[in-house]
Amino acid sequence: MHVGPVFGYAEKVMRCGGRFARLVGMAVDITRINPAELHRTPGYHHITVVEAGRTAFLAGQVPLDPSGALVGPDDLEAQIDQVAANAFAALSAVGAQPDQVVRSVIYVVTTDVAVLGAAWKRLNGSVIGPAFTTAATLLGVAQLGFTGQLVEVDLTAALPG
Structure with a gap:
């Protein structure tokens, strides 16, 4: 997983069997994942994880x-x-x-x-x-x-x- 600033936002990139999810958000910790064991999607992610918040x-x-x-x-x-x-x-x-x-x-x-x-x-x-x-x-x-x-x-x- 890579974490780094992008235009004042937090960015996460997670690699899952060659597939990755990217998030650019405002002080919200969201990770989107497409596990390699699941089928490819037409743009959405199989899993979305949100750390505690509103x-x-x-x-x-x-x-x-x-x-x-x-x-x-x-x-x-x-x-x-x-x-x-x-x-x-x-x-x-x-x-x-x-x-x-x-x-x-x-x-x-x-x-x-x-x-x-x-x-x-x-x-x-x-x-x-x-x-x-x-x-x-x-x-x-x-x-x-x-x-x-x-x-x-x-x-x-x-x-x-």
Whole structure:
């Protein structure tokens, strides 16, 4: 394991059978690991370890605008963009950044693996993309809580000091 400063942040790099996890965070001790004995991942890590500290459990972030209206009926991409914006706002409200997320669960209304892959790709390219390098679960589901809702993201973050 390597520990060293990067732009005033702490960096950890852990090698596990040729695979490594890297974290840049603000006074939060998070280690992400992909053991060599487990399959390769498309960007997330099998294990996330957080040393003692504060934790924020965000409610599932949904594609509603500030007035409570559904954004993008029948438009998964528009809904993903709204969910990402809402999740970023929620993280910011507790002083967290997406790279401090230690667990994510993504729910998409679909049974199509290609749709799940497209949702994963769009979320990874969003403002909260670094959140999905951690322990992550992606699920296709039959229905979510709001009529017309196609996506929801549930995040847990390790908070600084």
